Every structure is written in structure tokens, then in C-alpha cells.
Amino acid sequence: MSILVDKNTRVVVQGITGKEGTFHTEQMLGYGTAVVAGVTPGKGGQSIEGVPVFNSLHEAVEKESANTSCLFVPPPFAADAIIEGISANLAVVVCITEGIPTLDMVKVAGFLDGKESVLIGPNCPGIISPGKTKVGIMPGHIHTPGPVGVISRSGTLTYEVVDQLTRVGLGQSTCLGIGGDPIVGTTFIDHLRRFRNDPDTEGVVIIGEIGGSTEEEAAKFIQAEFDKPVIAFIAGQTAPPGKRMGHAGAIISGGEGKAQDKIKALESAGITVVHNLGKLGETVRQVMK
Amino acid sequence: MKLHEFQAKDLLAKSGIPTPQGQLVKDSDQASKVAQTIPGPPWVVKAQVHTGGRGKAGGIKVVHDPDEMIAATKTMLKKSLVTKQTGPEGVMVRQVLIETGVDIEREFYLSMVVDRATAMPTMIFSQAGGMEIEEVADQTPELILKEHIDPTTGWMPYQARNLIYHIDPIPSPAAVKLLTSIMAEIYKIFMTLDCSLLEINPLVATREGNILALDAKIQIDDNALFRQKDLHELDDPEEKDPLELMAEKYQLSYIRLNGNIGAMVNGAGLAMATMDLIKMAGAEPANFLDVGGGASEEMITKGFEIILKDKRVEAILINIFGGILRCDVLARGVLAAAKNTDIKVPLIVRLEGTNVDEGRRILKNSDLKFLVAKNLTDAADLVTKQVKDEGK
Numbered sequence: 001m002s003i004l005v006d007k008n009t010r011v012v013v014q015g016i017t018g019k020e021g022t023f024h025t026e027q028m029l030g031y032g033t034a035v036v037a038g039v040t041p042g043k044g045g046q047s048i049e050g051v052p053v054f055n056s057l058h059e060a061v062e063k064e065s066a067n068t069s070c071l072f073v074p075p076p077f078a079a080d081a082i083i084e085g086i087s088a089n090l091a092v093v094v095c096i097t098e099g100i101p102t103l104d105m106v107k108v109a110g111f112l113d114g115k116e117s118v119l120i121g122p123n124c125p126g127i128i129s130p131g132k133t134k135v136g137i138m139p140g141h142i143h144t145p146g147p148v149g150v151i152s153r154s155g156t157l158t159y160e161v162v163d164q165l166t167r168v169g170l171g172q173s174t175c176l177g178i179g180g181d182p183i184v185g186t187t188f189i190d191h192l193r194r195f196r197n198d199p200d201t202e203g204v205v206i207i208g209e210i211g212g213s214t215e216e217e218a219a220k221f222i223q224a225e226f227d228k229p230v231i232a233f234i235a236g237q238t239a240p241p242g243k244r245m246g247h248a249g250a251i252i253s254g255g256e257g258k259a260q261d262k263i264k265a266l267e268s269a270g271i272t273v274v275h276n277l278g279k280l281g282e283t284v285r286q287v288m289k
Numbered sequence: 290m291k292l293h294e295f296q297a298k299d300l301l302a303k304s305g306i307p308t309p310q311g312q313l314v315k316d317s318d319q320a321s322k323v324a325q326t327i328p329g330p331p332w333v334v335k336a337q338v339h340t341g342g343r344g345k346a347g348g349i350k351v352v353h354d355p356d357e358m359i360a361a362t363k364t365m366l367k368k369s370l371v372t373k374q375t376g377p378e379g380v381m382v383r384q385v386l387i388e389t390g391v392d393i394e395r396e397f398y399l400s401m402v403v404d405r406a407t408a409m410p411t412m413i414f415s416q417a418g419g420m421e422i423e424e425v426a427d428q429t430p431e432l433i434l435k436e437h438i439d440p441t442t443g444w445m446p447y448q449a450r451n452l453i454y455h456i457d458p459i460p461s462p463a464a465v466k467l468l469t470s471i472m473a474e475i476y477k478i479f480m481t482l483d484c485s486l487l488e489i490n491p492l493v494a495t496r497e498g499n500i501l502a503l504d505a506k507i508q509i510d511d512n513a514l515f516r517q518k519d520l521h522e523l524d525d526p527e528e529k530d531p532l533e534l535m536a537e538k539y540q541l542s543y544i545r546l547n548g549n550i551g552a553m554v555n556g557a558g559l560a561m562a563t564m565d566l567i568k569m570a571g572a573e574p575a576n577f578l579d580v581g582g583g584a585s586e587e588m589i590t591k592g593f594e595i596i597l598k599d600k601r602v603e604a605i606l607i608n609i610f611g612g613i614l615r616c617d618v619l620a621r622g623v624l625a626a627a628k629n630t631d632i633k634v635p636l637i638v639r640l641e642g643t644n645v646d647e648g649r650r651i652l653k654n655s656d657l658k659f660l661v662a663k664n665l666t667d668a669a670d671l672v673t674k675q676v677k678d679e680g681k
Contacts, residue, residue: 101513102403109408110440139612139643154558160610183408209558212405235561238568246542246557246579255423277562278666
């Protein structure tokens, strides 16, 4: 099994006619993802890589029974597109877009509250259940099916981790990026709950970074309610306070969000924290033995 | 984007929030004129720099006659101001704000941020104003009050009452009215200007019964600058590091740090992790540089040039995990940059991911001298070795 996305996932790409949208539609199709529709307002009736394009998401959902969206819409219009996805009752909305204004995300979070849809991102690489489907921009070939769940706030760092896991012979059930922005649709805890209920996930790797306190909250949750092995890595021990380290959400402010505090919280909750990134794959192998 | 204190106060004043009368001065010769136009003594001379901790570092001075004002202006202008937030080299003071002195009765703290945990704009108020809010949070956390603002209702008057009627003793009815309207106004400013931080510390009650914003800090959400065109002119490039400014021009995410090992990485998380790896290897990172998931050859070239311009860099680590960014594109970008510059420091390259063989082949067949790291651990070891050799 896996979480959130699998062989039954039918993807609609929002912003399919843009450069990124088209490129990754091709990549997803190549991986075997069922990309069934695309949306670009004003370009309905066209087709991209054989995928029909619609003017509105609701039309795409109605005609092609899409249940998941992957969103490449530029930042000024992205919040509207996310809300469109939630309003169409999609099971999962994956927002790849980086650079959405924070106050737009305040609006999205307010609308999302109490709805069925799960928002992954924004500013994330997406979600992949290896061997089944990929909804996002990660390089598919480094993944392999297996027992490890991966939840991350970062993109490339996740690829690094997945590559190491694959090399030590550990495949992945589902890997997902929750996003590098200050306000994102889901937290570590949301997905830890899902991995807890997934019989095929035997252990979870969480990859955090400076900013906010979502790792500290995850630590408390894991200690109290999660009984599968968890291995963590936190990036940014050398990051200076008050500076945004690439991701809009990666900032130590007002004394909150330090890597050291997160590591301490995780370790005192009994979670294995890997300090040398180069040894992560090997450590996971030992812990999960 | 950070604004200067005087810019933030201008924005507040435009919305009817009272601020002390003041004048911006870039040359100490202008200071004598200010003494005639701005009411005083006393006056306050305040360095206008994008950093906190000015007071304790000598960046804020109360002066009692025009000579003292000129002297204070001279001491600050065109000098470096070192605060606990700046690092040892400090920041250059290019302008000072001279304001009329205020007879303070009480000091409050008022700010707005977006709270990450609740995803709501949040107003923060404390009757312990005038000191750093982290200190208050540490010593008397019960004096910090927060009101989360529901995006569907916006700021509601009862929320102002929640904050104000907690003040002990409760201010006069006139002051309550003024505080209420200031809170409603800063909510409007925060939302209309896409602020990521709006802080008034202290917000003071004067003996004459006024409420004044004595200091103000505003930061604008960089992601919202596309729709805040009027604010672009408030950007002050002189406050930024020249290399950071150059990176900004090429849309590269670069932050200058204090170490000696330059790093070029794709992806923010991996870039931070690489900095940490350098530190673990016994060296210090000289920078954070994320060339992005989908960097072009030109961006790679520019990124590499920026690192090469940094004179403190004694070795460079390139760490690329090719996803969307293909390793062959990276290799060509590095070679293009190397062509224009004489690289005098050792270069360590770790490539992995999409088109890695092609990328390695391109580098190998070039004249470029570099060390190949097989994996991350190997990369760290090579950095360590480099640092040790330097120390010999």
C-alpha cells in the first residue's frame, strides 16, 4: 500500500500549457501516472502530450473523473487555482508553485479548514508512491517500492535521502514534500497519522529544516502516538538567525525555529536524529533491521 | 524586503498613526538646520540601518543642544555600526533620523505577524514595551497577549478590547480610544501592504495624553512584491551585501556568511545541509547558495562567479543532486565561469542524479582542475583535508 496516491489516482495538471507544466506532464506520463486532463483558462480544446486541456478545473473533473491535481500555476494566480481544486472536492491538491504571497495562503488555509481535500505544498516537489504513481517533479528513477515512508520540507534534499535509501536496499512506500513555505496545507503529523495506518509502511524518515515549530510538534506526536521507527534529519544548524535560507519558511525569527532546538526535541522524544547527512541511508537500515 | 524606520513611520503617519516630528539627515552639515525646524531640545538622533540592537550599540542618542546634535550626527554618519545582530564588520550608517524628544509616560509593544501554526494574521500586544519582545517572552510571558485574526471576519473591535483592558492599570478613556483605532489601522496596513512584520516598539503614551509610534519596523513579503509596486522605491540596495545584490539580479538565492568554504548547491534544503556538512568537517561555510531546482547554464555560471568573487573563500564545494537540473547543464555552467576567471582555490565536485555520467565526462575532459567526491561523506572528507592542508 501507500498513502494518498496510488494506481487509482487520476491527475489533472493545473497550468498544463506552461513550460514547467508541459515538461512535467511528459515526465509523469513517462513514469506511468494517469494524467487524464489539464487546465489552462482560454486554452480549452487543445491537447498536450495527448492529454485534453480544459478551460476550468470543474469541467476537467466532470469529463475525465480526475481526483487529484498537480499545480504549476504562477504565484499571482496560484491561490485561486488551489481554492478551485478544493472547491471541486479533489482528494489531493499538490501545489508545486513557489513564491505565493503569504496572505494568499492565509486565505487558502481558511478555506481549506474543515474540507475533505488534502493540500500538499505549496513550494514542494510533490508526492510519489514508487512503482504506482508520481504526482510532482521528483526524478522518478531514484525511487523504488518498499517499506519506508518519507516526509520532507525540502525538494532536492529529499532526492538525496531517497537515493541513499534505495542504495542501501530500502524502497519507499510513499515520499512527499510538505513544502518550504511558512504556511503549507499539511504538517508532519497529518502524514504520520496516514503512515501509521498504512500496513506496508514499516518506518518513516522525516526531513525538517529551520523555521517554525512543526518538527517539535511532530516529536511530541511520535512519542505519544506513533510506534513505527522514525529517523529524522534537520537541515540548517549553521544558518544565521533572521535570514531566509532560500525557502520562505526557512527562517529563525524571535528565537524560534533553530535546528538545535528541533534536534533536541526529537532526540528527547527518543527519535534517531542523523547528524551526518552522508550516513542517513545506512542509519535507517540499521534502525529498521 | 526590509524598510527603514523613517519609511515605516511615513507609512504609519499616512494612515493617521501619530509619530514624532522628525527629519532625515544624510550629511552632518544639515543637522544645524534641523535644530531650527524640529521642536526641541531634547532631540533624538537615530541611525537608519537595516538591523536591530541600535540603542545598545550607540546608534541612538538623546541630545540636548544643537552642538551636541551635530556631534552625534557626525559620530554616526559614514561610520560602521556594530550591533549584536550585525557581525563584527557592522553596517555602514548612511543616514540618520533626527526627531523631537518625547515625554514618555508609559511604553507599550504592538506588532503583527502571520502565525505559522494557526495560519492566521496575529496581533501581539504587551504593556512591557521598550524592551526586546524576546526578553519579555523569556521573563514575563504572561505580559504578552495575542489575538489571531480570522480571515473571514478580519480584525474585530472586541479583539482590541481583549488586548487593551488587560493593561494594568487601564489607560484613560481617551487613550483607550486612541489605542483601539491604532490597532484597527495597523491591521489595515498589514493586510494592504502584504507585510510579513509590522512592529511598533515602543508605542508610547505621552504625559500630554497622546499615543505615539516611537519606533517602527516593517518588512514586506518578498513573494508579494509583484503587487506592491508602489513600495519598490523604498528598497535600499545600499543596505545589502554587494554579492547578495548581484545574486538578486540573477534571481539566485545567496546569503553571505562568515566562513572560508564556498558552496554551490541546488535546492535550499540540500544547500543548508551542505553548509552543516562543511561545519562538521571542521571548516566554516562562506555562503548559502541555492542555484535552484531548474537552474540554467547561465545561472550556474553567475552563481559560480559570485563565489569566486568572495576573497575569503579558500575552497569551493559544488554539491549537485540532479533532478530537474541536469548534471551536464551544471558542468557546462561551471566550465563557462571557469573560462573567465583564474580559479586559485581547490574545487571539490560532487555530482549525482540526472545525466550524471555526461556531467562527469564534461568536467573530466576539460582543463579544469578539481577533486571528485564520490558521495557526501567523501565530499566532507575532502573539505576537511583541504582545511588541514591550509593550516600547515
